[in-house]
Amino acid sequence: MPPDEFRAHGHDSVDWAAEFFAHPERWPVQSRNRPGDVRRQLPASPPEGPERMEDILADFRRVIVPGITHWNHPGFLAYFAISGSGPAVLGEFLASALSPNGMVWRASPAVAELDEVVCDWLRQLLGLPPDFRGLLYDYASTATTAALAVAREAVPGLEARELGLAARPGVSALRVYCSEHAHSSVEKAALLLGIGRRNVVKVPAVGGVGGMDAGALARAVAADRRAGHTPVAVVATAGCTPTGAIDPLAAVAALCRREGLWRHVDGAYGFMFGLVPELRGAFAGIELADSIVTNPHKILYCPLECSALFVRRPEAFRSTFSLVPPYLRTDDVGVTNYNDYGPQLSRRFRSLKLWFVLRYFGRRGLVARLREHVRLARLFAGWVEAAGGFELVQLPTLSTLCFRAHPEGVSDGPGLDRFNRLLLEAVNADGDVFLTPTELAGRFAIRLSVGHIRTSEHEVARAWELLRDGCARLAQQLRTGATALSAS
Numbered sequence: 001m002p003p004d005e006f007r008a009h010g011h012d013s014v015d016w017a018a019e020f021f022a023h024p025e026r027w028p029v030q031s032r033n034r035p036g037d038v039r040r041q042l043p044a045s046p047p048e049g050p051e052r053m054e055d056i057l058a059d060f061r062r063v064i065v066p067g068i069t070h071w072n073h074p075g076f077l078a079y080f081a082i083s084g085s086g087p088a089v090l091g092e093f094l095a096s097a098l099s100p101n102g103m104v105w106r107a108s109p110a111v112a113e114l115d116e117v118v119c120d121w122l123r124q125l126l127g128l129p130p131d132f133r134g135l136l137y138d139y140a141s142t143a144t145t146a147a148l149a150v151a152r153e154a155v156p157g158l159e160a161r162e163l164g165l166a167a168r169p170g171v172s173a174l175r176v177y178c179s180e181h182a183h184s185s186v187e188k189a190a191l192l193l194g195i196g197r198r199n200v201v202k203v204p205a206v207g208g209v210g211g212m213d214a215g216a217l218a219r220a221v222a223a224d225r226r227a228g229h230t231p232v233a234v235v236a237t238a239g240c241t242p243t244g245a246i247d248p249l250a251a252v253a254a255l256c257r258r259e260g261l262w263r264h265v266d267g268a269y270g271f272m273f274g275l276v277p278e279l280r281g282a283f284a285g286i287e288l289a290d291s292i293v294t295n296p297h298k299i300l301y302c303p304l305e306c307s308a309l310f311v312r313r314p315e316a317f318r319s320t321f322s323l324v325p326p327y328l329r330t331d332d333v334g335v336t337n338y339n340d341y342g343p344q345l346s347r348r349f350r351s352l353k354l355w356f357v358l359r360y361f362g363r364r365g366l367v368a369r370l371r372e373h374v375r376l377a378r379l380f381a382g383w384v385e386a387a388g389g390f391e392l393v394q395l396p397t398l399s400t401l402c403f404r405a406h407p408e409g410v411s412d413g414p415g416l417d418r419f420n421r422l423l424l425e426a427v428n429a430d431g432d433v434f435l436t437p438t439e440l441a442g443r444f445a446i447r448l449s450v451g452h453i454r455t456s457e458h459e460v461a462r463a464w465e466l467l468r469d470g471c472a473r474l475a476q477q478l479r480t481g482a483t484a485l486s487a488s
């Protein structure tokens with residue numbers, strides 16, 4: 001593509017993105033596509049000859065955009081939000097324009113050194129001690145897998161890196177502990193590392209919705225030791241996926257220290273709120289961890305992929321992962337070759353977008369935005385609590401809460417679950433907002449999480465309006481017999 005053509009289409013693309021940011025209300029948050037809609041509109045075979053960029057961009061708008069569920073939309077109150085903020089999108093664009101591969105320092109010195117600087121800035125913002133070193137990974141799932149690989153390597157005499165785990169007589173089951181609400185990435189790490197899903201011990205949450213029960217954790221570890229198993233690590237979650245609850249980090253750390261276990265904290269969503277001074281206390285004890293993952297691509301306004309793993313002993317990561325074939329050998333001193341610290345060789349220039357974000361907003365700007373997410377979640381919780389016909393399942397610890405409608409005449413049980421499922425479908429069909437379901441103690445709940453950079457009181461109030469109206473309408477349909485709550 002000649003530079004002038006690139007410039008012209010680049011301008012068109014930026015105009016399109018700016019329009020999207022200026023008027024997100026023109027797009028429904030959740031895609032209305034049905035399965036196969038995109039596939040059907042595209043030719044089954046690739047083009048033989050070149051096509052015009054005008055046509056490609058027109059098809060992007062016509063075919064692709066309607067098939068997008070708009071995570072980068074202020075009405076996105078589902079899962080955990082991901083914001084492509086302006087500075088981050090520009091950082092991502094320029095990183096693509098340069099397309100460097102930071103696999104070793106020499107392959108792109110700025111990639112390695114900016115990673116280092118940006119991670120250390122983030123460490124300071126999060127109030128972690130200086131002996132933590134940050135490593136940027138693609139996803140928290142990879143970071144947690146890497147941390148558990150290092151924890152496995154720390155088991156005396158196991159030598160999994162060199163010998164593997166297959167056919168090792170006398171090797172007892174390696175056990176990893178986490179909350180019943182921990183993210184599935186813990187189990188995925190266990191299955192990838194030969195630990196096995198069944199050796200991930202799910203510890204009950206206090207009251208079914210809170211943090212992990214520290215007493216139950218201690219009992220599970222003791223029972224495993226009696227049974228001859230080998231406890232390896234505890235993954236404490238700081239911001240559980242269904243509820244945003246924070247595990248008792250100090251108690252978990254104390255137990256791990258007594259028992260000689262690796263302490264990993266999954267703060268993929270939650271720990272970014274550690275930037276907010278009045279919330280930092282909720283993370284007390286996190287500084288005692290061996291490794292902590294937190295995702296700028298969830299709550300720090302960066303698009304995928306950008307996950308920061310803070311580790312106490314980087315040399316343990318190096319001894320677990322380093323392999324230097326001749327073509328990667330360099331004699332540079334005083335540099336970091338980041339491929340030595342994780343499973344991947346090639347490295348995207350992830351720190352560029354994070355650097356843009358940290359500089360564009362500054363600490364004050366980030367804190368103000370994170371604080372606003374929490375304020376909006378609490379405001380919404382207050383509306384739910386005050387309204388008749390709704391119940392709050394759990395107060396927001398951070399910016400995530402669960403609730404359900406409970407109209408008069410609908411008794412607790414599968415019928416109420418179905419009522420809430422229908423209500424959620426109706427709210428999402430409107431297109432202004434998007435919320436997701438969860439299940440707590442076997443019961444359906446609606447979950448709302450605030451984390452998009454442009455979400456304001458307007459979207460949260462709209463969600464509440466849709467929920468109340470939808471609830472009244474459904475209750476009316478039940479009375480008239482137009483809807484039934486028997487499972488379909």
Ligand SMILES: Cc1ncc(COP(=O)(O)O)c(C=O)c1O
Pocket residue numbers: 080138139140141142183185237239240241266267268269295307
């Ligand atoms: C608590 C928690 N940990 C880990 C993950 C996985 O993060 P990633 O998609 O970066 O692998 C998620 C995803 O939502 C999460 O909620």
